[in-house]
Amino acid sequence: MAVQVANQPPPLRDYNVVAANAPLLEALRREGAAWAEDDLLAFGAELGGEPLEWGRLANQHPPVLHGHDRxxxxxxxxSLLALGIxxxxxxxxxxxARAAKFMALAQVEAGVGCPLSMTHAAVPTLRLEPALAAEWEPRVTAGEALIGMAMTEKQGGSDVRANETEARPAGxxxxxxxxxxxxxxxxMSDAFLILAQAPGGLSCYLVxxxxxxxxxxRLKDKLGNRSNASSEIRLDGAWGRLVGDxxxxxxxxxxxxxxxxxxxxxxxxxxxxxxxxxxxHHCTHRVAFGKLLAEQPLMLNVLADLCVESEAATIGALRLARAFDEGDEFRRVATAVLKYWVCKRAPGVVGEALECLGGNGFVEDSGLPRLYRESPLNAIWEGSSNVQCLDxxxxxxREPASAAAFLAELDERDRAPVERALAEADEHGARRLVETMGVxxxxxxxxxxxxxxxxxxxxxxxxxxxxxxLPAGLPLAAIVERNRPS
Ligand SMILES: Cc1cc2nc3c(=O)[nH]c(=O)nc-3n(C[C@H](O)[C@H](O)[C@H](O)COP(=O)(O)OP(=O)(O)OC[C@H]3O[C@@H](n4cnc5c(N)ncnc54)[C@H](O)[C@@H]3O)c2cc1C
Incomplete structure (x- = not known):
């Protein structure tokens, strides 16, 4: 006899991940890339189809090391990396424009973001050496070369001055x-930017x-980011060219x-x-105690609060991206503040969202466990939370102009608490300071x-x-509706 399944929400698929994200689209237009909207929407439609399944597969079948070089x-x-390229x-x-697309892809699968990000980020450093840039940038632009980085050693990651890898002069x-x-x-990248100790001190090489x-x-057996390979490498006389002094x-x-x-x-x-x-999506399809979960006042409060946090993260992220386009002083402090605060908030948001799905959220099919395992990573790499706060x-x-630019961005009522926190700032209270700044x-x-x-x-x-x-009296249903994927 066929069993009728009722009250199990359908999977969220075959939808446009961008069209459903009003805060992202608004931010794209506002921060100066309205011209990229059609392109972004087309990408969002594509991502909401087969790539969702690619993301699942790439994580279920993590990379395997063969020998010592493949x-x-x-x-x-x-397929996912090719999409990003x-x-x-x-x-x-x-x-x-890139930020919005990067976010759209990261919704579907975060692992390929790592090589895409490192390659994109390597270009400004390569440009310090025009000859190297002339050789590598066209390959990067054509999508023919990926560039990684290797700084962290066993004895020190945050403290890279402790690096022991030796650079022996060879011309x-x-x-x-x-x-x-x-x-x-x-x-598997085509080249790496690597820090090593030269006779004149810690130096950067393109290898x-x-x-x-x-x-x-060895490949690392990681909590999350499992589709991506992270490795331990030995440098046995690898030849490199100096970048910078x-x-x-x-x-x-x-x-x-x-x-x-x-x-x-x-x-x-x-x-x-x-x-x-x-x-x-789940709470607008799942009924409990005779009503949709999203209509239960307490669940509505949870969902709306999550929407607020998500939108705060998106709006800050795109504003920061514009600061990179404009190359202004605001970028200096705002990057560290938001790297700390947005990455720190992610595990809490993802964990709470997972609970909204009840038991289904704890099961791999829902996709939430993958997001949850991924969520602490951005706070760790590229300078962990404390390192950002100390930065x-x-x-x-040391750079008062950067603090002034950050303060200038704030409305008057938000400036006062930051000024107070800055006046008291010390190492012990650095997280308190940066949280005040982020909020x-x-x-x-x-x-x-x-x-x-x-x-x-x-x-x-x-x-x-x-x-x-959230307190009573706010239009929570409208907040959730604004963020509902459809
Ligand atoms: C999945 C993954 C991929 C990675 N890929 C790369 C890569 O491709 N290339 C690369 O170079 N590295 C990579 N890393 C390494 C990563 O950048 C480091 O793990 C990170 O910088 C932290 O360094 P650590 O592990 O040595 O920890 P530590 O430096 O020992 O830090 C441990 C903790 O102490 C805190 N801490 C450090 N100093 C202070 C201080 N003065 N005051 C207060 N707290 C402090 C840190 O914030 C951290 O929370 C990767 C890491 C992961 C997890």
């Missing part, structure tokens, strides 16, 4: 590298991969890292958006640009505890 990926991974996510161009601005890197993601003494020892390796590679930090913000905002879309402290002390920036931006109900809800929060504690 990484085999599932075909679904290649086709859309130009690896090459320089408008940051705002004019050339060296052979000897040592070990504890983390090297996308080891091609093919037949060049790079030995992949000898002894100035950190200053050289930081331009790359600043760009990957933007992508961490974009990636976390995308994870939040996807989790919230899934939660709304904010350093910037406000102030998001409050200002929501007031300025978002739906008034969203802005009012954000400001109504008395604390940043669990989601679902």
């Amino acid at each position: 990484v085999e990926f599932h075909p679904a991974w290649h 086709r859309e130009g996510l690896q090459r320089p161009g408008s940051h705002v 004019d601005r050339e060296a052979t590298l000897h040592g070990h890197k504890w983390f090297c993601s996308a080891p 091609p991969r093919a037949d060049n003494g790079i030995v992949i020892e 000898e002894g100035r390796g950190i200053a050289t590679i930081i331009e790359m890292v600043v760009h990957t930090r933007l992508d961490c913000v974009l990636g976390s905002a995308a994870l939040m958006r996807e989790a919230v879309a899934q939660a709304i 904010v402290l350093r910037a406000v002390r 102030a920036l998001q409050a200002t931006l929501l007031d300025r640009h978002s739906d008034p109900a969203i802005a009012a809800s954000f400001r109504s929060r008395e604390r940043f505890g669990a989601f679902g504690t």
